[in-house]
Amino acid sequence: MSFKKTMTTLIAGTVVTAMLLTGCAGKPAAPAAGEAPAAPEVKYPEKALEFIAPAGAGGGWDTTIRTVAKTLQDTKLVSVPMPVTNKPGGGGGVALAYLEEKKGSDSIVTVYSPPLILINLNGSTPLGYKNTTPLARLIADYACFVVSKDSKYKSITEVMDALKKDPKSVKVGGTSAAGSMDHLQFLKIAKAAGVENVKEIAYISFQDGSGPAQVMGGHVDLLSTGIADAKGLMESGDLVALATTADKRIGEGKIAEIPTCKELGIDATFINWRGLFGAPEMPEHAVKFWQETLKKMSETEEWKNACKSNGWDNTFASGDEFVKFLEQENENSKMLLSEIGMLKQ
Amino acid sequence: MDVILQNLMNGFQVAFEPINLFWVTLGGILGTIIGMLPGLGPATGVAVLLPMTYAMGPTGALITMCGVYYGAMFGGSRSSILINTPGDGAAIAATFDGYPMAMNGRAEAALAISAIASFIGGMIATVFMIFLATPVARFALKFGPAEYFLLMLMAIAMTSSMNKGNVIKGFLSMFLGLMIAMVGLDPQSGVNRFTFGSLELQSGIDFLTVIIAIYALGEVFKCFKDIREGTKKMQTKFGKIWITREDWRRTWKPILRSTPLGFLIGALPGAGGTMAALMAYNNEKNLSKNPEDFGKGEIIGLAAPEAANNASSVGALIPMLSLGIPGSGTTAVMMGALLMLGLQPGPMLFQNHPDIAWGLIASMVVGNVILAIVNIPMAGALVRVLAIPPKILYPIILGLAFIGTYAISNSVIDFYIMIVFGIVGFFMEKAKIPSAPFILAIIVGNMMEISYRQALVISDGSMGIFVGSPIAITLLALTIGSVIMPIIKSMKKSRQGSSISMK
Numbered sequence: 064m065s066f067k068k069t070m071t072t073l074i075a076g077t078v079v080t081a082m083l084l085t086g087c088a089g090k091p092a093a094p095a096a097g098e099a100p101a102a103p104e105v106k107y108p109e110k111a112l113e114f115i116a117p118a119g120a121g122g123g124w125d126t127t128i129r130t131v132a133k134t135l136q137d138t139k140l141v142s143v144p145m146p147v148t149n150k151p152g153g154g155g156g157v158a159l160a161y162l163e164e165k166k167g168s169d170s171i172v173t174v175y176s177p178p179l180i181l182i183n184l185n186g187s188t189p190l191g192y193k194n195t196t197p198l199a200r201l202i203a204d205y206a207c208f209v210v211s212k213d214s215k216y217k218s219i220t221e222v223m224d225a226l227k228k229d230p231k232s233v234k235v236g237g238t239s240a241a242g243s244m245d246h247l248q249f250l251k252i253a254k255a256a257g258v259e260n261v262k263e264i265a266y267i268s269f270q271d272g273s274g275p276a277q278v279m280g281g282h283v284d285l286l287s288t289g290i291a292d293a294k295g296l297m298e299s300g301d302l303v304a305l306a307t308t309a310d311k312r313i314g315e316g317k318i319a320e321i322p323t324c325k326e327l328g329i330d331a332t333f334i335n336w337r338g339l340f341g342a343p344e345m346p347e348h349a350v351k352f353w354q355e356t357l358k359k360m361s362e363t364e365e366w367k368n369a370c371k372s373n374g375w376d377n378t379f380a381s382g383d384e385f386v387k388f389l390e391q392e393n394e395n396s397k398m399l400l401s402e403i404g405m406l407k408q
Numbered sequence: 409m410d411v412i413l414q415n416l417m418n419g420f421q422v423a424f425e426p427i428n429l430f431w432v433t434l435g436g437i438l439g440t441i442i443g444m445l446p447g448l449g450p451a452t453g454v455a456v457l458l459p460m461t462y463a464m465g466p467t468g469a470l471i472t473m474c475g476v477y478y479g480a481m482f483g484g485s486r487s488s489i490l491i492n493t494p495g496d497g498a499a500i501a502a503t504f505d506g507y508p509m510a511m512n513g514r515a516e517a518a519l520a521i522s523a524i525a526s527f528i529g530g531m532i533a534t535v536f537m538i539f540l541a542t543p544v545a546r547f548a549l550k551f552g553p554a555e556y557f558l559l560m561l562m563a564i565a566m567t568s569s570m571n572k573g574n575v576i577k578g579f580l581s582m583f584l585g586l587m588i589a590m591v592g593l594d595p596q597s598g599v600n601r602f603t604f605g606s607l608e609l610q611s612g613i614d615f616l617t618v619i620i621a622i623y624a625l626g627e628v629f630k631c632f633k634d635i636r637e638g639t640k641k642m643q644t645k646f647g648k649i650w651i652t653r654e655d656w657r658r659t660w661k662p663i664l665r666s667t668p669l670g671f672l673i674g675a676l677p678g679a680g681g682t683m684a685a686l687m688a689y690n691n692e693k694n695l696s697k698n699p700e701d702f703g704k705g706e707i708i709g710l711a712a713p714e715a716a717n718n719a720s721s722v723g724a725l726i727p728m729l730s731l732g733i734p735g736s737g738t739t740a741v742m743m744g745a746l747l748m749l750g751l752q753p754g755p756m757l758f759q760n761h762p763d764i765a766w767g768l769i770a771s772m773v774v775g776n777v778i779l780a781i782v783n784i785p786m787a788g789a790l791v792r793v794l795a796i797p798p799k800i801l802y803p804i805i806l807g808l809a810f811i812g813t814y815a816i817s818n819s820v821i822d823f824y825i826m827i828v829f830g831i832v833g834f835f836m837e838k839a840k841i842p843s844a845p846f847i848l849a850i851i852v853g854n855m856m857e858i859s860y861r862q863a864l865v866i867s868d869g870s871m872g873i874f875v876g877s878p879i880a881i882t883l884l885a886l887t888i889g890s891v892i893m894p895i896i897k898s899m900k901k902s903r904q905g906s907s908i909s910m911k
Binding site: 160268276 | 548551552553607677731734740744747748750818858
């Protein structure tokens with residue numbers, strides 16, 4: 064019967080489509096942990112790798128790891144498939160737990176930035192950077208502080224003066240959670256500018272990314288954000304950047320016109336570094352491969368162009384240098400968090 | 409005006425290039441299929457496309473991704489109507505009257521009106537976008553945390569009080585949903601709430617898991633007895649996928665009313681299609697002379713939310729295109745893709761890349777026409793799902809439910825959550841507690857709490873901020889009205905009823 068036929072085709076079609084779609088969205092076959100051969104001359108990588116973005120699609124982590132995967136593929140530095148899986152949750156904590164589960168695996172590569180340290184110190188997760196294998200720091204992004212074009216504040220000094228009189232007088236918005244990056248980067252600068260009681264500064268977190276709209280609508284006075292996140296609205300003139308946290312002028316065009324906090328007499332910087340990490344106890348051969356490959360990648364034209372279009376600083380560091388850097392970051396963040404009472408011991 | 413038309417003509421040139429026609433068709437059809445499958449919404453669909461977009465170039469990528477987005481709005485209601493399982497949050501409202509219509513033997517008309525309403529909603533909203541994008545974006549800026557809180561409060565209050573007969577049960581359902589929304593990391597202070605030490609629960613309970621559980625599993629549980637005994641009725645004869653003249657006469661006004669509503673709500677970052685569809689539904693129910701027909705297969709109750717959710721998917725592009733701010737989960741993924749392709753979404757997009765921006769808008773006009781043409785014959789094949797013997801159909805639904813749940817965050821814990829909520833949904837159904845307020849509360853509960861606390865931080869603890877602007881006062885008044893009106897109505901009715909029985 065033709066009708067029965069249609070029906071069967073339909074069912075088969077639906078199931079196959081469903082499987083195809085979920086297959087694409089799903090992760091590749093889980094790598095067998097601890098399967099790494101002991102021989103020193105090992106051919107690596109042989110099978111598909113698992114690249115993880117510890118947040119949803121579209122954010123900074125996601126963009127970074129996808130750009131890495133694309134560059135490695137385009138430059139033929141890595142020839143096995145590198146599918147990116149998103150493991151959002153807990154500000155990166157869910158992916159950290161996954162890494163811990165896959166201890167010893169040689170095929171997982173993920174990306175992190177300052178929140179890796181902050182979510183551990185503020186008590187969101189017991190896991191931290193010590194529960195990973197640091198591979199390399201790749202890039203640095205900087206923070207900037209923006210106001211609406213009709214704001215009464217024309218410079219970061221004016222903002223700081225207002226805060227010195229009354230720490231509650233300027234409402235600061237940001238994208239990350241309270242006690243995480245956007246919050247801390249502003250407090251660090253405010254503290255350096257001589258504002259006392261930085262703890263009392265009102266910080267409002269807009270984690271859905273609506274921060275720029277909120278500052279344009281006048282609902283908050285200032286937005287503490289990444290340069291890339293407000294670039295379009297700065298170029299159109301709707302938002303005005305008062306200062307960046309870089310140690311020198313960066314970027315081109317309007318971005319290069321933004322003064323640094325240092326120039327304005329506030330002696331502090333904040334770097335939003337991003338680096339790649341493997342699962343804890345990643346085998347030696349894999350660590351070596353990635354340190355070398357990522358170094359090569361950071362020197363390619365493709366990577367330099369990607370950095371330029373995203374406004375990233377190419378700041379490669381690996382091995383001991385990277386680990387020392389992480390330790391230093393950890394100490395600095397500890398001090399700042401304890402000052403605002405968000406440090407969990 | 410001339411400039412706009414000129415740009416639009418150029419846009420159509422881009423949209424009519426064969427390769428772009430191909431992309432918009434592909435995106436639309438892919439979106440329709442993704443929308444139909446429970447658990448896979450437009451955000452997942454666009455994310456799946458990400459690796460492909462590198463090869464497409466910015467114009468092709470944007471056109472395809474948008475096609476997936478509004479295609480999913482077309483498709484989402486298919487499974488709502490046929491198997492009472494919404495493909496995505498925005499399609500929940502389509503179960504209220506769509507499924508009863510199918511049960512009454514009017515599945516063909518239901519599928520047709522949903523495609524027609526989606527088409528009209530999408531088309532008119534695209535026209536709005538061409539002429540009103542900037543003023544609408546500026547209006548949306550007036551919404552601060554306090555206004556968002558009140559908007560969401562209004563949406564859940566309206567949805568809870570529309571429950572036929574029993575307002576208390578509606579609010580009970582809403583409060584249960586708000587409780588579920590509390591699970592996870594406290595967004596302000598980062599404290600764990602009701603996570604019982606589980607890292608997976610830190611990010612909260614995904615509303616998609618709950619939707620799949622309540623609807624797909626709920627439907628299977630509900631029909632279990634009939635399925636086993638083979639007494640569940642099947643439809644074997646199918647008519648043409650079209651509506652009667654009478655249907656059209658009754659629905660065109662609701663469609664036209666719901667479109668601007670959906671468009672405006674979509675343009676507010678974060679509000680989204682679910683709220684748009686439910687508000688359109690409530691609105692039509694309030695305006696109707698026979699509100700008691702809603703929920704029993706009233707065609708207006710299907711047409712209105714369908715027009716609204718398509719319009720909202722167009723509106724949601726406004727914050728992205730004109731401000732560079734994601735208006736929804738889906739547009740957040742799209743923005744990520746654009747940045748990787750070297751395009752900066754935001755006000756400069758129209759100046760620096762007019763061909764891409766206007767090409768996209770023109771492609772949306774083309775895409776809506778293509779989707780309408782594709783969807784009607786597709787519905788003709790899909791409607792035959794109703795002829796599948798329940799013993800085959802329901803295991804497939806169960807399988808899809810599990811696949812969809814796993815696809816949300818690749819986590820096995822979600823299976824347990826789904827089963828628990830399936831059982832919760834079954835008992836809610838038994839106790840005649842409506843599920844819509846429950847689900848809407850889970851969707852907006854978290855954002856409501858965040859907005860409330862943001863508002864209070866801004867005002868330094870003063871409640872005055874909730875009556876601090878004309879928009880806030882209007883929203884508050886509408887909220888109070890929506891709660892009081894049904895109570896007054898039912899009191900009037902019971903008074904009439906009692907006076908009759910006195911005689």
